[in-house]
Amino acid sequence: MLDFLVGPFAGNSFMANALLAGILVSVCCGIVGTFVVLRGLAFMGDALAHGALPGIAIALLLGLPGILGAAAGALAMVLGIGLITRRSNLGSDTAIGLLFVGMLALGVAIVSRSRSFSGDLVRILFGEILGIAPAEMALQFGATLAIGIATAVCYRPFLLLCFSPEQAETSGFPARVFHGIMLGMIALTVVVSFKTVGTMLVFGMLLAPAASAALFSRKVGTMMAAASLIGSLSTYLGLLASYYLDIAAGASIALAASAVFFVLLALTRLFRASRSRGSASEEAAHA
Amino acid sequence: MTRVNRLALPLVAAALLFAAGCSPARKETASRPAAAIVATYSVLGSVLGELVGDRIKVVTMIPNGLDVHEWEPSARDIEALTKAGLVVENGLGLEGGMGKALEQARRSGARFFTASDYIVVRKVGEGEGIPSGDPDQAIGADDPHIWTDPRAMKAVVAALAPEILKDFGIDVSGRAADLEGRLDALDAEIADETAALPEGSRKLVTGHESLGYFAQRYGFKLVGAVIPSLSTEAEGSAKDFKALEKLIAENGVKVVFTELGTPQKTVDALAREAGVRAVPLTTHSLPADGSYFSFERDLAGSIIGALK
Amino acid sequence: MPEDRAASALETGSLSIGYGSEAIVSSLNLSLERGMSLALVGANGSGKTTLLKTIAGLLAPLSGSIMVLGSPPLALPERVAYMGQFHPTSFMLPLRAIDVIRMGRFAALGLFGKAGSVDEEAVEEAIEVMSLGPIAKQPLNALSGGQRQRVFLAQAVARRAELLLLDEPAAGMDASSRLGYRRYIEAAAARGVSSIIATHDIEEAAACDQALLLARKVVAYGSGREVLTASAVSETFGLVGRYEDGKLVVMEPDHGHCGGED
Numbered sequence: 001m002l003d004f005l006v007g008p009f010a011g012n013s014f015m016a017n018a019l020l021a022g023i024l025v026s027v028c029c030g031i032v033g034t035f036v037v038l039r040g041l042a043f044m045g046d047a048l049a050h051g052a053l054p055g056i057a058i059a060l061l062l063g064l065p066g067i068l069g070a071a072a073g074a075l076a077m078v079l080g081i082g083l084i085t086r087r088s089n090l091g092s093d094t095a096i097g098l099l100f101v102g103m104l105a106l107g108v109a110i111v112s113r114s115r116s117f118s119g120d121l122v123r124i125l126f127g128e129i130l131g132i133a134p135a136e137m138a139l140q141f142g143a144t145l146a147i148g149i150a151t152a153v154c155y156r157p158f159l160l161l162c163f164s165p166e167q168a169e170t171s172g173f174p175a176r177v178f179h180g181i182m183l184g185m186i187a188l189t190v191v192v193s194f195k196t197v198g199t200m201l202v203f204g205m206l207l208a209p210a211a212s213a214a215l216f217s218r219k220v221g222t223m224m225a226a227a228s229l230i231g232s233l234s235t236y237l238g239l240l241a242s243y244y245l246d247i248a249a250g251a252s253i254a255l256a257a258s259a260v261f262f263v264l265l266a267l268t269r270l271f272r273a274s275r276s277r278g279s280a281s282e283e284a285a286h287a
Numbered sequence: 288m289t290r291v292n293r294l295a296l297p298l299v300a301a302a303l304l305f306a307a308g309c310s311p312a313r314k315e316t317a318s319r320p321a322a323a324i325v326a327t328y329s330v331l332g333s334v335l336g337e338l339v340g341d342r343i344k345v346v347t348m349i350p351n352g353l354d355v356h357e358w359e360p361s362a363r364d365i366e367a368l369t370k371a372g373l374v375v376e377n378g379l380g381l382e383g384g385m386g387k388a389l390e391q392a393r394r395s396g397a398r399f400f401t402a403s404d405y406i407v408v409r410k411v412g413e414g415e416g417i418p419s420g421d422p423d424q425a426i427g428a429d430d431p432h433i434w435t436d437p438r439a440m441k442a443v444v445a446a447l448a449p450e451i452l453k454d455f456g457i458d459v460s461g462r463a464a465d466l467e468g469r470l471d472a473l474d475a476e477i478a479d480e481t482a483a484l485p486e487g488s489r490k491l492v493t494g495h496e497s498l499g500y501f502a503q504r505y506g507f508k509l510v511g512a513v514i515p516s517l518s519t520e521a522e523g524s525a526k527d528f529k530a531l532e533k534l535i536a537e538n539g540v541k542v543v544f545t546e547l548g549t550p551q552k553t554v555d556a557l558a559r560e561a562g563v564r565a566v567p568l569t570t571h572s573l574p575a576d577g578s579y580f581s582f583e584r585d586l587a588g589s590i591i592g593a594l595k
Numbered sequence: 596m597p598e599d600r601a602a603s604a605l606e607t608g609s610l611s612i613g614y615g616s617e618a619i620v621s622s623l624n625l626s627l628e629r630g631m632s633l634a635l636v637g638a639n640g641s642g643k644t645t646l647l648k649t650i651a652g653l654l655a656p657l658s659g660s661i662m663v664l665g666s667p668p669l670a671l672p673e674r675v676a677y678m679g680q681f682h683p684t685s686f687m688l689p690l691r692a693i694d695v696i697r698m699g700r701f702a703a704l705g706l707f708g709k710a711g712s713v714d715e716e717a718v719e720e721a722i723e724v725m726s727l728g729p730i731a732k733q734p735l736n737a738l739s740g741g742q743r744q745r746v747f748l749a750q751a752v753a754r755r756a757e758l759l760l761l762d763e764p765a766a767g768m769d770a771s772s773r774l775g776y777r778r779y780i781e782a783a784a785a786r787g788v789s790s791i792i793a794t795h796d797i798e799e800a801a802a803c804d805q806a807l808l809l810a811r812k813v814v815a816y817g818s819g820r821e822v823l824t825a826s827a828v829s830e831t832f833g834l835v836g837r838y839e840d841g842k843l844v845v846m847e848p849d850h851g852h853c854g855g856e857d
Contacts, residue, residue, distance in 0.1 A: 012366050014391045038688060122359075130365055131387025133394075156701045162688055163698060166679045167750075170651050171702035172672030217689040218734055243362040 008243040014130055018239055021132045021140055021196045022253060025205060026231025028144040031151050032189045033210035033231075034224045035182055038162040042207055044081075044183060048190045049203040050100045051077025053107030056124050056194065061110060066124070067139070070191040070199070077103060078183060126250040127198030130242075136195050143192040147185050151224075154181055159220060201254040205231055208257035215268045234260055322372025322455075327382045327389075328355045329572055330434045331375055331402060333579045337466055338444055342457055346371070348385070352572045354547065359384035368392040373454050375447070378403030379431035398454055403431065405446040406439040409499050412509070435501035435570065437474040437583055441467050473580055474504075477587045481505040488594045492535060492543045492563070497570045501586070510538050528553065535561045542593045544568045566593045602665025603628050604758050604789035605650060610659035612642065612649045618657050619645050619811055627791065627805060629757075630784050634800035634819065635793040637809035638832050643793040644680065644762055646809070650791060651677040651760050664758055672702045676756035678747055680763055692738065692746045693731045696721050699753035721753035724779045726772070740767045748776060759783070759790040765799065777802065797828060 009015045036045050055073020056066045077099070084095045111121045151158065157173035161182070165175040186206070193202040213226035237260075238253030245252075323344040326332035332347035339345060346367060349358045360368065365388045368374060374392055376382060378401040382389065393399060409430045433439045448463035481489070489507045491498055496512040511534045535543075535557075543563045545554050547570075554565050568589055574581045603626060610623040620642040627633045635643035648654045649661065652669025664671055676699070699721065700714040722731050725745040730738060738746065744767045751759060759780075765773045777799070780790055792803065800806045806822045808814035808831045815822040815831075 008362065008366075012362075012369060013395055014365055014369060015362060128387050130362055131391060133390070153706060156698075156704065156706060160698060160701060163690070163695065164679065166648075166651075166653055166677065167698070169653055170669065170672060170675070170677040171698075172705065173701075214689060218691060219689055219694065223689050239362070243366075246361040246363060249362060 005240070008240065014132075015239060015243065017132050017134075017137065018129045018249065019235060021129055021137050022235030022239065023232045024137070024140045024144050025193050025196050025202070026209065026235055027228045028140070028147055028189050028193065029202070029205040030209055030213075030226075030228030030231050031147055031224050032185050033206040034213065034220065034227055035158060035162065036186060036206050037210040037214055038220070038223075039182070041182070041186065044078075045186050045190070045206050046203055047077050047081055047096070047100065048074045048183075048187050049199045050103045051075075051080075052190055052194060052199045053124060054103050054110060055107075056199070057107045057110035057120075060120065066194065067191060070194055071187070073103070073107075074187040074191055078187070123198070124194065125198045125200040126248060127194060127196050127201060129196045129239075129249050129253070132196060140192055140196065143188055147188060150181065150185055154178060158182065162220070197250045197253060201250050204254040204257060205234075208254070208261045209234065212257075212261045212264045215264050230260055231257065322370075323367075324373045324375060324451075325368055325371035326375045327377060327385060329577075330579060330582065331377060333573055333577055333582070334440055334444065334466075335375060335447070336577075337579070338447060338462055339451065339457070339459055340462060342459065343372075343451070343455055349382070351577075352547075355381060355571050356383045358382070360388045364388065365391055369395040369397055371397050373398045373400060373450070375400045375402065377401075377431060377433065379408065379429045379433075381431035400447065400450050402443045403429075403433055405442045406433055409503055411496070411499075430496070430499040432497040432570070433500055434579075435498055435583070435586065436504045437470045437477070438504065439500060440579070441470040441474075444470065469580070473583060477505060477583070480587065480591050481507075484591060484594055487539070490538050490540050490594075491590070492531075492540050493546065493568070493570075497546065498544075498590075501590075505587075507590075508538075510534050510540055528556070532557070532561050535563060542566050544590065544593070546570050547572070564593070602662070604631065604664060605633070605791065606660075606662045608660040610649070610661050611657040612645050612654065613657050614645070614654070616657075620809060620813065623659070623807075623813065625807065625816070627789060629789055630787045631805065632780065632784060632790045632792065632803040633805040633807060634803040635791065635807050635809060636795065636797070636800045636823075636831060637814075638795060640811070641809040641831070642811055643809050646807075647677075647760050647762050647791065647793050648679075651675070653677070673754075674757045675760065676702075676751045676754040676758070677760040678751040678762060678764060680766070688735060690735050691732055692727060692735060692742075692749075693718065693722070695735060695746050696727075696731075696749045696753050699750040702754055717753045717755050721749040724752055724775065725749040726775055741769055741772060744768055745772055745776075752779065757788055759788060759792075761790065762793045763795075764792060765794070765796065795832070797823060
């Protein structure tokens with residue numbers, strides 16, 4: 001049994017590396033994802049993921065590192081959204097939706113010019129965690145560290161922002177500045193993680209573990225830690241499934257993360273239902 | 288302080304794991320028992336199989352019939368690669384989807400034999416394909432489809448025998464000589480048959496540009512490709528289609544050869560509008576008996592038969 | 596710059612407030628001494644929340660001048676506490692009541708300050724003042740609306756500010772909670788803490804030192820008793836009211852009577 005669970009990782013350095021990279025991504029996404037979920041920034045996270053694609057595509061075509069392109073694309077997306085929301089109130093949802101589609105289509109169109117089109121596209125969208133190189137892991141580690149430090153420093157204003165942007169502002173923490181830092185952290189997470197789980201799936205890794213943690217966490221710090229752990233567990237399960245079932249690794253991980261959420265959701269519902277039934281019957285007994 | 292602790296703990300754990308992971312990859316020792324030769328695709332695997340017989344196990348990565356340029360390996364496939372006694376690859380970027388996996392195998396210390404290192408590499412020439420602006424398709428790009436020329440395969444076999452002796456300590460030089468002889472015979476056979484074709488008929492319009500080495504060896508002209516690129520994945524544009532039609536008319540071409548991955552609609556349209564006949568070819572995968580010789584004979588036979 | 600110990604809690608000169616370019620209320624000339632309380636009275640949309648936000652520094656004034664504790668708005672976050680209206684999104688937060696109250700100390704602590712005994716005391720005091728002892732460790736989403744309101748108020752209390760800006764602080768509270776809150780305001784006033792409270796509760800307004808009646812314009816401004824006449828109230832709310840035994844009694848909405856009863 002132990003060999004079944006540990007064997008693929010002990011026997012293959014590429015699997016062990018993938019697991020480590022996935023854990024780093026999970027810690028990063030667990031921290032950032034907590035704020036994404038609490039502040040309802042899922043929309044923004046999705047936007048950054050869509051925006052990264054054409055940036056990466058252009059960079060690859062020009063022979064530049066994909067990461068620079070991802071950062072440029074994410075920035076363009078944030079600016080684009082900012083522009084749209086500032087100019088119009090009516091129809092800004094539609095405009096932003098079209099921006100998403102436009103960026104995605106642009107990215108696909110650009111990638112289609114390359115000779116290994118469909119492979120490249122799949123790799124950008126879903127990552128290639130099994131092919132992760134030490135340099136890429138170092139980058140992921142650096143990003144995770146940076147995000148950890150930023151969160152530790154900005155913890156109080158972040159907490160206030162989640163509670164109420166007005167309270168943040170009137171407590172002496174300019175809401176726009178710290179909101180900007182938060183967006184920057186999401187962007188960094190998306191940009192760095194596209195090598196491991198890809199731009200489409202990093203969005204799932206931001207949401208699912210944090211959403212799972214939100215189901216039972218009583219404190220924000222706990223939520224971040226729980227999200228990181230759940231993400232790491234999903235990575236492990238996903239890689240295991242990928243190995244034994246011959247399915248794509250990145251997608252397996254995201255699937256595992258989603259499955260964990262739904263299982264936890266069902267469990268917490270059952271747990272709450274049985275507790276209220278228990279207390280209801282207690283009341284009835286006392287009546 | 289608990290807040291900082293909670294953040295620090297996973298980071299410290301990750302740092303420790305990272306440090307552990309950075310230790311040098313385990314090196315394969317020469318005395319590993321029962322190691323296999325891993326060939327990337329079936330044609331190469333078949334030739335390898337004939338060379339070593341049942342003295343060494345040969346494993347082929349890309350299943351026969353699947354698109355060689357696109358196929359991506361799973362976790363266990365990568366494992367097989369990293370643990371192989373010898374990896375035999377085509378080179379020149381043929382195995383597009385395996386790029387990272389092959390890198391992984393190199394990093395973990397697997398031994399590599401790159402077939403294209405031992406042949407004269409052909410470059411994409413003028414008038415081949417339709418320049419579609421794709422930087423990869425520039426005239427002068429390396430053509431990786433080396434296996435359609437039996438003489439190229441002979442050179443590969445000749446280089447493989449000493450490599451196998453070095454890596455496995457097994458002498459297959461006798462078998463190599465035998466195989467090389469058979470490849471020579473195959474080559475002569477095809478040369479004779481193609482010589483019988485009139486000069487004007489020796490024009491090839493293909494599904495994608497994969498017959499370069501065949502054409503070069505047996506004196507055919509490559510007129511254009513329906514998918515104007517070296518791989519099956521790029522799709523042609525309307526402009527390319529028109530240019531191809533023009534080329535067909537100018538060269539008096541009567542037959543278009545299609546392959547796995549050729550867009551059927553494009554071929555049908557071409558057949559209708561340019562008045563040509565579509566003939567399917569199998570260029571990347573082996574026939575039922577798994578033999579390279581059958582493969583090459585079928586290929587040459589179909590081409591010659593269609594152009595008579 | 597004069598030592599702001601002596602400065603008044605609020606000074607405005609011809610202040611115009613609003614969003615964008617449209618003024619909701621113009622020409623506000625307010626003056627509130629330290630240790631005094633000012634009630635902003637009006638219906639929804641009358642401008643009282645807008646005014647409170649402008650004083651808090653969340654909205655820029657459109658024109659005119661405004662000084663809060665002798666400084667521009669938002670310049671003194673450790674000394675001014677703002678409590679906005681009901682925030683539905685907060686309740687998703689995995690926070691306990693005590694965590695929310697502790698957040699009130701962040702203004703004084705800043706990014707890096709280490710929480711010490713002063714902060715502990717402030718939080719304890721706030722919990723006691725709002726009678727939250729039994730439920731302090733409960734998660735926010737397990738509390739009733741009235742309990743949550745007390746928690747938000749406790750957060751403002753924990754800040755130990757010199758000026759309180761409260762928007763409908765007693766909304767959803769039951770009578771005894773409301774009493775506890777009023778007692779706190781009075782005790783704070785005795786210590787020199789000023790408060791500006793937006794409310795549509797006439798009784799609460801009457802208890803304040805000053806009242807400003809708003810209906811997208813200044814209906815009346817002055818001491819609570821004087822200003823809260825039946826006719827002024829009627830103009831502010833379209834309600835009918837009169838004084839009985841020294842207490843202002845508000846009756847049914849005025850149905851189109853011009854000027855109302857007196």
